[in-house]
Amino acid sequence: MFPKNTYVNRRNTLKQTLKSGIILFPGNGESSMNYADNWYPFKQDSSFLYYTGIDHIPDLYFLINIDTGEEILFGNNATPEEKVWIGSAEKLESFAEKSGFSTVKPLDQVASYLKTQVAKGQQVHYLPPYRSAQKIAISELLDIPIQEVEAKKSVALIQAIVTQRERKSAEELVQLEEAVNITRKMHEYAIINTKAGMTEMQMAGTLNGIAVSGGGGLAFPIILTKDGQYLHNHATTAVLSEGDLVLCDCGAYNTMGYGGDMTRTFPAGKTFSPLQKDVYNIVLNAHESAIDALKPGTRFKDIHLLASKKLVEGLTDLGLMKGDADEAVAAGAHTLFFQCGLGHMMGLDIHDMENMGEQYVGYTPELKKSTEFGLKSLRLGKELQEDFVLTVEPGLYFNPFLIDERRAQKKYMDFVNYDEVEKFKSFGGIRVEEDFVITKDGSKLLGEPLAKTPEAIEKLRNN
Template sequence: MFQTSIYQNRRGILSKNIQDGILVFPANRELGMNFADNVYHFRQDSTFLYYFGIDQPDIVGVLDTDTGEEIIFGDELSIDAIIWMGALETLASKCEKAGIKDVRPKKELAPFLEKAKRNQAIHYLPPYRHDIQIDLSLWLDLPINLVNKKASIPFIKAVVAQRSIKEEVELVELRKAVDITNQMHLKAMEMAQPGVEEAEIAAELQRIAQASGGQLSFPSIVTKNGEILHNHYHGNTLKEGDLLLVDAGAETAMHYAGDMSRTMPVGGKFSQRQKEIFEVVYGAHQTAIEGLRPGERFLDRHLAAAAALTDGLKDLGLMKGDTQEAVAAGAHTLFFQCGLGHMMGLDVHDMENLGEEYVGYTDTLQKSKEFGLKSLRLGKELEKGYVITIEPGIYFIPQLIDQWKANKHLEQFINYDVVETYKDFGGIRQEEDFVITDNGYELLGEEIAKTVEAVEKEVSR
């Protein structure tokens, strides 16, 4: 946990921003794998961690913005639990570290809320787990199909505004996460050799993350089929000439995330065609980074990267026509179907459960519904303290190519005969993590190999 004052200050700021009613923070519960006592790995709710820091299941935090009361509802371990789990730190002790003096049994929560809702507004965030959705339905006497619809928009907006700006103590944790993530990617480059199985690399990445005291920040993407954007299949054996795309990250013991991608040549040498596409992606990556600063719309960095990709693909004969017209029409999305990046923090896609329309956009900048842009998680102006990823890529998806070609879609910008020859190429992605500073940006962690020459050298060690 951080210092007590950090959690107290965070809750104080939030209460001032809401100024009306009760704020309810359900912690996550243990979830059984095949019976109640054989549980999945526990991961605490990130917003609960942010305001309370208590990494324990089945408790609920309550802030009364009218009276200033701060309460944790939860129970100490029973003797049966102690027999199996040992004498762990008490809930009372954890609450003291979070600056919470009022700790009450969990059974008192429902009557507390029943009484409060007669005279006060009850605010909660949209639940993403069904058990919490059921709890809120019972506590607040709401039909379950209305629970998410009744989530508090002011609460969501206040949390997003606060969690978006990373404190220095958070940046320390994020740098740790990225440093561990760097180690994972360097190990992947070392292992990218003919005869190695994807599963072996994925297992080693998980070992590094856990050996550092944390976990993976998301399921690792380790694949020679990089055209599948979120490919979690690890059943292939690498061979000379393959491209290996690795998108993976570590989470620290305090649950802050790292998220990086590298694409590498199995055996240590890119083919000419692989090198050409790699350098187009690298150029777009650098173009996107150059404009990172407070006040810059992330949407504009995305479009700048898309233009750089288009220019590079035109040079290789895959695209044609005016670059800006092609990007405006969305022609580049045949090759770049996703967004340039996202916010990162306690979640690898930070606060995604609160809604991208609130995290990445504003009342005046609405999220697009167009193909490609609809996958851009962040579009609004950057601010000092934002932590973001930059991850342009080029992906040759055979089914998408076939569909567009059959419909002659945007053929004024695409040389389909040339594109046909790339259908077995796969995909290339490059990703790094940045914090926005007063006048620009800072790369989190040390820079690891990302040019053609540097990646080849690292794989060939």
Template sequence: MPNLTLHHQSNNMFSAQTYTDRRQKLAEAITEGLILLPGNGEAAMNYTGNTYPFKQDSNFRYFAGHNRPDLVLTVDAKSGESYLYGDDPTLDDIVWMGEQPLVKELAERIGARHGGRLDQLEPALSRATTVHFLPPYREERRRQLRAWFGTDRSPSKALIRAVVELRAVKSEEEIAEMNAAVRTSLQMHEAAHRNLQAGMTEAEVAGLIEGLAISAGGRLAYPAIVSRDGHILHNHHHSNTLRDGDLLLIDAGAESPSGYAGDITRTFPVSGELTDKQRAVYDIVDRAKTEAIAALAPGKPYREIHDASARTIAAGLKELGLMKGDPAAAVEAGAHALFYPHGLGHLIGLDVHDMEDLGEDVVGYDDEFRRSTLFGTRNLRLGRRLRENMVVTVEPGIYFIPFLTDRWREGGKHTDFINYDALAAYRDFGGIRLEDDVVVGAAGARVLG
């Protein structure tokens, strides 16, 4: 059942040459065999005809552009020739959803050839001596791969590496799309701040910001986090009523019509003014964010920037009397993770956590930088050296998590660095996180939006 919005999708795509160039670079990296890039299909919400909002596979969209379900792209790695497969709309499709372009027209728009119907794809696969495909993340894709090949096969490591290499660095036209997504994201946060008042529910704020994302021609890039319980890192329920004195943490980003994501976090006082205690913690987080953005540079390991942000947070908490000892030693031991149990950020692009369907360690780490095994630091998704025109999130935070504090205190954990007695006054504080999306540049970082 075709998606209603697809008839106008051509305005949200790059030129045919852009997609042709991307596929040519991919073919040159693989050199032999057939590259198979299936798009996503519709996902039924509660019956076949009632589907979730369609989300195209980002790897397919990067190389084929189209935001239409049930398409498959193949690329001959030797010749670079590309073929687009799919079924044309039926009469019933047109009656219910309006006229849609034929697959042949879709192929022409991206500089590819028309391969034929979907049932004509399997013979083409059987003729190939080697077929390269990426790891499936939907069960429907796994079943389809088994049907095509008659058995389970392993994803292509060479294709994974090639795709990560191409997508990790953004072109100027991609950055322009991401800037548009971030501008909408900031408008969402500004509207929430402007309308925020005691007595509102989290759900009212969540509805306001999601409506703005849809009004801009896209949708949310990920389920919005709108929570006065900011110490719960990915809290998606919106049932609380906001009170004076509460902090409201909003982690929400819009997706542009072209599919590129924004990812912004702000923390607002419901009463309009931060208390002195809240301001002191907020300023530490803001300082960690500002310093991290200033440190972004090609060739700089993101792991080093993360560790520096953790030292800034540990030093700030020491000034408040909540930590003690040497901040650098505290970070090396992992004591800061009681307050900062996640990484500084991640790559962002067509996915809000860009390409993580290909494997977090493949995308964010390499032979030079391995993932830490320490609690907290092991959640850092990006540790490798940065490259010019990578786009990353920078999102430090400080959280007071009662369960974690109790568990560590009972176990006598990091008593040389943590002043547990002083934490009693912060038990109901919640959490503060601040986040921007930033382009890594040779002449300095550029904050999007």
């Protein structure tokens, strides 16, 4: 945990912004796999964690009653019999002390407390729940039909929290640096040790182990695949062969719950083919151009479009595209090869605060999130501020289904040389991803640098 004052101050700031009412934070419970007592690894809700620092304990609530000044942690201590199973559990009172709460109450008093206060006319603010168990709980606690729980979320609370959490403090940056370094270790291991003949899962399993050993486990399901053209293709039992490109996108939490998220693409054999190297360098050039553009006051959407233009220019040199690059990007022709966004905020969540809604986290009332193919997958569009932490992850993805579909639709005919593109239908996909913090006048890479040029990657593989 951070020092007590961190949490006290965070809650005070939130109170000052919201001004009145009750703020209710349900912590996460255990999540059942295939029967009630068989659990996935516990993951605390990230806002609960941000305002309390209390992790690893399921079934807690805390609330802030701004009007009375009360801050209450609700939960149950282990019974003597439960200690047979879990040993000596630190008492909730001890966590409350470290987190600056003066009051701890049993879990079953949340309902009566809220009922009393709602009857007095107090408004209860809550975040939109992303787990069904929380939906049911809020429905029961606040007597709201389940179907209306989402709609009755507090937009004021979302906005207040986003404003607080989007800029990372110095102590958070230390944690993020650590998480990215665990992540970096996974990637370095993969680049050095992946061999043709292995299955995707064999290497993914080992990387999973490195993440768990790092103390916080996997931040998201590992993508490690020779089919990197499919953006969410998780590791399978497919065998990696000489000539394949391996796209590895993975990351770890550190023990404090902060995450890292990187991608490297490398050959399953010893070297990239000349063509693979050419395409890789187009992606790398877009990546470097985007990094150069990172600074406070610049809209990330514009950097996304800049990177898209760099991709188009590279593909034009390669003969796959044609015409004016700006016009091609305006027409969306780049989305044939770059179907997603350039990056996203990162923090206690890999897509930071995504549970609150992408419009609230990555956009503004003036800058709405687009609904167009391509841009609708850009999670961050708004102006950057100092201390934002984000990923930069351009890529080129030669998806045969999409190529066939767009050609059949006669889309982008002025910008795409489909006959040339046909030759890339089994090329695969390439992505390069790193994590950055926005500084006063630019950006800083998080974590130690890791081989990024084709030459540096080949050197690491053949050491």
